[in-house]
Amino acid sequence: MCGIAGVHSERASPDRPTLHAMNECLAHRGPDEDGTYINGPVGLAHKRLSIIGLNTGRQPIFNEDETVCVIFNGEIYNYPQLRDQLVTSGHTFETETDTEVLVHLYEEYGPSFVSHLEGMFAFALWDAAxxxxxxxxxxxxIKPLLLADDGDSIAFASELPAVLESDVDHGGIDQTAMGQYFSLGYIPAPRTAFENIRKLEPGEQVIISDGEIKRTQFYTPTIEHRDIDFRTAVDELRTRVETAVEKRLMSDVPVGAFLSGGIDSSIVVGTMANQMDDPVKTFTVGFDEALFDESWAAQEVADYHDTDHTEFTVGPDDIRAxxxxxxxxxxxxxxxxxxxPTYIVSRETSRNVKVALSGDGADELFAGYSRYRGEYYSKYYRRIPPAVRGSIIEPAVDRLGVSREDERGERIRKVKKFLRGGEPRLSHRHFEWSRIADDETLAGATRLTATSDGHASVQEAHDDAAKYLPVNRQDDLSRIQAVDTRFGLPNQILHKTDQASMYNSLEVRVPFLDTDVVEYALSLPTNYKITAREQKRVLKKAFDDVLPTAILERGKQGFDMPIGEWFKNELEDEFRATVSTLDSDFVDTAAVLRHLDAHKRGTAEHSKHLWSVYVFARWHNRMRDRGVI
Known part of the structure; x- marks a missing residue:
């Protein structure tokens, strides 16, 4: 795992100090080695976290005559097979890394070589000839890559701060992106916070040549119609997941696993335990607040598989620090x-291993989130006449106090969220399940078209999913799962995991996102995943022998922290001080502080909304102080 950066300019050859500055922004992604390279209009920079071929992998890596070079972030899991094929074709290898496969594959197939790769990756390849x-x-x-283009020069990097170190004009804050942020909590690709900087989308390739930029989508899921019985689906799914885990154990350094105590990470750990000779090294984070704590469940799994288990407990002081x-x-x-908290568990994990496997992706693929259960039952709620819902049910629920201090408050919060399922249009319902603040809150706190910006991005994702889902997988739940897998997952969950882990020089691998597993899961009938009583039905059946009974039968508990309660108490002063210094045309700070007061009284539950404003305020203040905006 690594960090990559570079510049392309036809005006002048890139300068080494700029490349060095960009590279230093990525030092946490690769503390083991670094390298830079300049050739004509292109400058490349690389920070390496050595995982495979420890002594021979410094980048850039070249082909035999050094006319093609590459900088790479990620892992290619089928590189041994690709390497054997390339050697048979006459190619000569100088290293033991997976990275070198890329330059020789390019020689064989040209730009289409990327379709031969199995793994997680972001790379830049320069063909000097x-x-x-x-x-x-x-x-x-799984791995990020950003591209800035101001019409004169291009810069790219694994993380946005490195792009901002280049001389490419960022174009100012993107107002639509800010609207998406305040409604969803993140900025989905291809947008970023800045007008001239964009994220590459999953499965996207960009070719820059002769002053032109050509973008192509080299991958979208191939979803087949699978008319198979449930038992066959169980057996085939198990084989695919086991194969995916086995591939991700490939490493020249120690490998461990995140263990939350949920179904997904428990399956990954159980599968690892069956495949490894030594005890699996597992790591979990717990909270003092019982409503958020899953450490007991993680310990149950650790004991079941006799893992080498490490637990960290997080409190307000740890978060503040x-x-x-x-x-x-x-x-x-x-x-x-x-x-x-993901950062904290990554930090502690990185003190023991350099690679960790996680269960990310299974909730999206096998209908694990509470919103899927909400969607499942929402069709019954929508049968109630709108007049009754709008004049009786919803006002009555709105009057109930909500808090995340106890189980009652949490149930009320979930009921209020469920009532969003009254929307008749699927993309509207999906947006309502996903948004972090309602219309009234957003309208009061921001001077943006946040609701319409957020919904438009979700609608576009639904339109894309309709193009590759077969007719028999166009039911509402299948559509939502497909959108979450291709939209919410990379933009939120995987981005979070990449940031938190790479800040600590830790590589995280995600076996459930092997494309073979993804395509198979999305092809299965919805009732193989969720019924009136059960979620993740086919996944749990496939791995019931590696799950303790207590884990197999427990409900879904999200990985979260009680920030809303801390804003009422331990972190209130920090919140007020940060937001009060915010000077932005996008946010009405007085309204936000009123929302905090309502949140403290328990007349509203604004945890996610308040956190989004707090994060924005810290970011905006820092960008202002640095002269970026």
């Missing part, structure tokens, strides 16, 4: 609350 620069991001969007380390590195605002 043809003057062609290739950039690409892996099919599932970690906030600068996390939020003050962000290139754009990102409001997933679990970023901070």
């Amino acid at each position: 043809s003057g062609r620069l290739l950039l690409a991001r892996d099919p599932m969007g 970690a906030i600068p380390d996390v939020l003050d590195r962000l290139g754009e605002p990102f409001a997933d609350q679990s970023l901070v």
Whole structure:
């Protein structure tokens, strides 16, 4: 795992100090080695976290005559097979790394070589002979890559702060992106916080040649019609997941696993335990607040598989101490609350291993989130006449106090969220399940078209999903799952995991996002995943022998932190001080502070909304102080 950066300019050859500055922004992604390279209009920079071929992998890596070079972030899991094929074809290898496969594959197949790769990756490949620069991001969007273009020069990097170190004009704050942020909590690709900087989308390749930029989508899921019985689906799914885990154990350094105690990470750990000779090293984070704590469940799994288990307990003081380390590195605002505890567990994990497997992706593929259950039952709620819903049910529920201090308050919060399912149009319902603040809150706190900006991005994702889902997988739940897999997952969950882990020089691998697993899961009937009584039905059946009974039968508990309760108490002063110094045309700080007061009284539950404003305020203040905006 690594960090990559570079510049392409026809006006003048890139300068080494700029490349060095960009590279230093990525030092946490690769503390083991670095390298730079300048050739004509292109300058490349690389920071390496050595995982495979420890002594021979310094980048850039070249082909035999050094006319093609590459800088690479990620892992290619089928590189041994590709390497054997290339050696048979007459290619000579100088290293033991997976990275070198890329330059020789390019020699064989040209730009289409990217379709031969299985893994997670972002790379830049320079063909000096043809003057062609290739950039690409892996099919599932596990690894990030950003591109800035001001019409004169181009810069790219693994993280936004590195792009901002280049001389490319960022174009100012993107107002639509800010609207998306305040409604969803993140900025979905291809937008970023800045007008002239964009994210590559999952499965996208960019070719820069002869002054032109050509973008192509080299991957979208191939979803087949599978008319198979449930038992066959169980057996085939198990084989695919086991194969995916086995591939991701490939490493020349120690490998461990995140263990939350949920179904997904427990399956990954159980599968690892069956495949490894030594005990699996597992790591979990717990909270003092019982409503958020899953450490007991993680311990249950650790005991079941006799893992080498490490647990960390997080409280308000730990969060307060970690906030600068996390939020003050962000290139754009990102409001997933679990970023901070994920950072903490990554930090502690990195003291023991350099690679960790996670269960990310299974909730989207197998209908694990509570919103899927909400969607499942929402069809019954929509049968109630709108007049009754709007004049009786919803006003009555709105009057109930909501809090995340106890189970009652949490149930009320979930009921209020469920009532969003009254929307008749699927994309509207999906947006309502996903948004972090309602219309009234957003209208009072921001001077943006946040609701319409957020919904438009979700609608576009639904339109895209309709193009590759077969007719028999166009039911509402299948559509939502497909959108979450291709939209919410890379833009929120995977972005969070990449940031939190790479800030600590830790590589995280995600076996559920092997494209073979993804395509198979999306092809299965919805009732194989969710019924009136059960979620993740086919996945749990496939791995019931590696799950303790207590884990198999427990409900879904999200990985979250009680930031809303901390804003009422331990972190209130920090919130007020940060937001009060915000000077932005996008946010009405007085309205936000009123929302905090309502939140403290328990007349509203604004945890996610308040966190999003707090994150934005820290980001905006830092960008202003640095002279970026």
